[in-house]
Structure formats: structure tokens, C-alpha cells
Amino acid sequence: MPETPPATAPDPRLTFGIFNEIGIIAQLSRTMFEAHLPKGAGLPHFSLVNHLVRVRDGQTPLTLARAFQVPKTTMTHTVSGAVARGWVDLRPNPDDGRSKTVWLTDAGRAFREAAIASLAPDMTQVGAALDAATQAELLEKLTQLRVFLDAYRDPPKGSSA
Amino acid sequence: MPETPPATAPDPRLTFGIFNEIGIIAQLSRTMFEAHLPKGAGLPHFSLVNHLVRVRDGQTPLTLARAFQVPKTTMTHTVSGAVARGWVDLRPNPDDGRSKTVWLTDAGRAFREAAIASLAPDMTQVGAALDAATQAELLEKLTQLRVFLDAYRDPPKGSSA
């Protein structure tokens, strides 16, 4: 017996429209972001450095790949780009000879600071279009959706049986 | 006297978080979509064909580029891929010697039908996670955000003075 009746099933086209808008916004926001980054730098580089600052550095590439929901090959590419630009360093993992660890450099931290400062006005502009309450609600629903997609594509190991 | 008090300015980090989630969802959903498309076919190809069916074919590449919010070079690339796969045809534009027009083929229509049928189960699954009302609200706010970003990056010509 279903104790939560499925509060009206959405039209697939509605769902489709959501993904459509999300795709477009992702594209537009990416372009907006990259316009404020140093030439040749991509959003992935900023995201990587930002993550290392906010969480902690010294993580392995694979851990980072999981955090960003990208294949490890993509993370290899992103990390090597960040290394080439001097924003992170790679060191061997003392606990595992196959693995490496990713460390921030001073240049990496400076890059992040500059990017955030440069981005702030755009964020503020968006804030003028959607007030805090709306944004909070939006974020909440987006998070719901993301969590679902995570679980949907990558079934929890050992959930059944 | 402002008749609409700016209902509390959002923390830039909130806005940042929204774009972050959107980026991740775009990635996940793209992967989900492409898993159901014929091998070698990308989401852009489906989007293009789908747009031509839903709106109308015979549009110029530039019109399509604007509709998808991508640079015209990207649309050239996407269209040429769709041509190579036999889903659309290119014909000269009778009204403008510089321009071309993009037309659906039967194979293109069949490709779209198959893709939609193959995608439907996924859309339904998402529907089980977020009910219709939530999705409708989400779509509404996303649309608001997209419309703003459109206008923000590409200021309307002739708005002031």
C-alpha cells in the first residue's frame, strides 16, 4: 500500500522543459563566468581551485572526480590544466603508490580571490532579478532534483537485498 | 518611493550555489539523455531536430543559433553533424545569397520519435521524485532566471533613449 499517493503525475513535457531551461542556463552562466576569468582559463579550473580552498587540498584526483560528478579522465584533464597554469601542485600519495594528491599554490589562491571579486557584481545583478526567498526555494528544488539524478544514475551499492 | 521593496538582497553565495547545482544537473541530465540516443549522436543533434519539428523547419542557422543561445560557430558545427547523419538537409536561402536554410528529413523525424519514446521512462522517473506542482514551480523560476540572463548578457538594442 503506497502511503504517499503520487500527487498528480507530471507531464513528461514539463520535465523535459525543465531540463531544457537548465541546459540553457548552464550555458549562459558558464559563458558569464568565463568572461571574468583570465584568458584561457575555464570554469572547471576555477571550480577545482575553489573546491580545494573550501573543502581542503591534498585530495586525490579520483576523490575530486567523484565530488564533481565527472569521469576520472575529465578530472585528469582539468587537473593537468590547473597544474600547467601554476594553480595547483601534484604530489605522490604517501599512502598509495598508484595515486597522487592535489595541492593549492599561492597563485591558485590568488586566482580564486580575483575571480570571486570579479564575479560578485554579476551575482548581485542576479540578486536584483530574483529575491532571496525565490532563490532559496529554487536552490532547494534544484538540490532535490540533483540528489535524485545522482541516485538514479548511480544506484546505491547494496540498497536492495 | 519604491513601491516594491527589494525583498532582502540574496547572499552572492546563494546565487553561486544555484549556478553550481544547475551546472551539475545539466551534466547529469545530458549524460542521461545521450545514453538513450543512437551511438555517436549527441544531445545537440536531438535538440536541433526537435526544435525544427516543434517550431518549423526551413529556418536559417543563425536563427537557430539565437534560439539555442549559442554562438553561430557552434550551430554550424551542430548542423553539419546533423547533415552528416542524414537528419537534416541544407538548402540555399532564396531570399539571401549569404544564408542557408535547414530542413528536416524523414530520417530526422524518425530519429526524434525514437529518441522521445526512449526518453519517456526517464522523464517519468523524475516525475516520481518531484510532483507536478513542484516541477511547475521549478520551471517557472528557471524561466525567470533564464530570461534575466538573456537580457543581462545581450542588452536589448534600443532600450535606453
Next chain:
DNA sequence: ATCAAGTAGTGCGGTATCGAACTAAAAGGA
């Protein structure tokens, strides 16, 4: 008619993303 300015599309180079296949090292069992 002529020429300057603007527009449609393409070519090129660089970055991003990702699956398949590979190397090297760790883990686990016989």
C-alpha cells in the same frame, strides 16, 4: 555605379567532456 559598413556562414585553434583501452600498483585468496 561605386564604395563603405554590416551580416551569414565557415575555418581554425584551444578547451571541455567522456568512453575505451592501457599501465602500474594495491588487495585478497590459495
Next chain:
DNA sequence: TCCTTTTAGTTCGATACCGCACTACTTGAT
């Protein structure tokens, strides 16, 4: 100890995205 399996990371090839610069054509002014 030896060998099989698993795991971390890289390499390779393919598609995607986008800015810059170029060609070809149109438009508008003289």
C-alpha cells in the same frame, strides 16, 4: 609467496563549445 582481481591514473580518439578572423553577400550612402 604467487596469482587473480580490483583500483588510480593516463593516453587516445571522438564530439562539443566558443572566440577570432576570414570570405561572400547584402545594404545603404554618395
